[in-house]
Amino acid sequence: MIEIRNMSVTLSGRAVLKEIAFEARPGALTAICGPNGCGKTTTLKTIAGDLRPDRGEVVLNGARVSELQPWQLAEMRGVLPQASNLAFPFTVTEVLRMGLSGRSNRKAEADRAVMEKALAAVDLQGFAGRFYQELSGGEQQRVQLARVLCQIDAPVAGGQPRWLLLDEPVASLDILHQLAIMRLAKAFCRDGGGVVAVMHDLNLTALYADQVILMREGRLVAKGSPKDTITDDNLLKAFSTRLSVSTPPADDTPFVLPHAAA
Numbered sequence: 001m002i003e004i005r006n007m008s009v010t011l012s013g014r015a016v017l018k019e020i021a022f023e024a025r026p027g028a029l030t031a032i033c034g035p036n037g038c039g040k041t042t043t044l045k046t047i048a049g050d051l052r053p054d055r056g057e058v059v060l061n062g063a064r065v066s067e068l069q070p071w072q073l074a075e076m077r078g079v080l081p082q083a084s085n086l087a088f089p090f091t092v093t094e095v096l097r098m099g100l101s102g103r104s105n106r107k108a109e110a111d112r113a114v115m116e117k118a119l120a121a122v123d124l125q126g127f128a129g130r131f132y133q134e135l136s137g138g139e140q141q142r143v144q145l146a147r148v149l150c151q152i153d154a155p156v157a158g159g160q161p162r163w164l165l166l167d168e169p170v171a172s173l174d175i176l177h178q179l180a181i182m183r184l185a186k187a188f189c190r191d192g193g194g195v196v197a198v199m200h201d202l203n204l205t206a207l208y209a210d211q212v213i214l215m216r217e218g219r220l221v222a223k224g225s226p227k228d229t230i231t232d233d234n235l236l237k238a239f240s241t242r243l244s245v246s247t248p249p250a251d252d253t254p255f256v257l258p259h260a261a262a
């Protein structure tokens with residue numbers, strides 16, 4: 001369980017998060033939604049232990065994040081950042097090895113198997129020797145997710161759920177890979193782990209999320225099931241724009257929505 005208790009965060013003197021409170025359960029995909037700049041990334045970084053709240057606290061599997069050592073955090077949660085620019089010409093294998101660092105007691109063969117499994121999970125078989133900088137934006141994002149999967153290679157460890165904290169994991173992906181990554185996240189939850197993902201696509205969120213956290217200007221607008229949170233009223237509050245929920249366009253504008261989450 002991740003418990004976020006009245007969390008406030010100030011960055012460079014600006015109150016960026018104001019009394020955020022919610023829980024993320026293992027076995028469930030929690031989506032954080034809201035306009036640009038509302039504090040989604042800051043929320044995720046604070047849950048990850050990369051930023052400190054100035055009030056409130058984050059509790060990860062019963063332990064205060066502020067009291068966990070970096071190696072303990074690395075065992076419990078993997079973080080996919082919103083953007084990852086690498087300054088050096090790393091190969092895909094070298095990027096994946098960053099996820100494996102700290103597991104020096106494992107055999108090289110076992111490492112290779114973990115890396116191959118992670119690449120297959122993001123549909124990048126055969127990419128191991130490619131240069132990261134020569135990949136498309138969507139491929140780079142999937143390599144980064146594979147790196148996280150090398151670090152968090154099983155959804156449960158020592159009887160405790162592990163966590164994927166994903167900042168816009170499908171933002172630059174084609175629809176096929178968006179669905180593949182969402183299914184991967186769901187499978188991780190089904191197997192006992194938990195996922196917290198920042199999402200912009202409200203349709204994908206409605207399809208896959210178990211819980212939606214809707215934010216605006218550093219505060220919660222709504223939290224709960226997609227059905228309870230993704231409503232005309234809440235979307236108006238969050239985005240200051242009238243959006244109609246579950247009404248296909250009146251004219252003949254194509255409306256693309258996958259049929260099922262399976």
Ligand SMILES: Nc1ncnc2c1ncn2[C@@H]1O[C@H](COP(=O)(O)OP(=O)(O)O)[C@@H](O)[C@H]1O
Pocket residue numbers: 011012014016034035036037038039040041042043
């Ligand atoms: N290091 C920082 N110093 C000051 N303000 C910041 C810093 N990082 C982010 N912010 C501001 O905090 C707000 C929330 O940012 P962020 O969490 O990245 O938003 P989101 O991910 O929802 O788009 C934005 O207004 C942003 O400009």
Ligand SMILES: [Mg+2]
Pocket residue numbers: 040041042082167
């Ligand atoms: Mg962000």
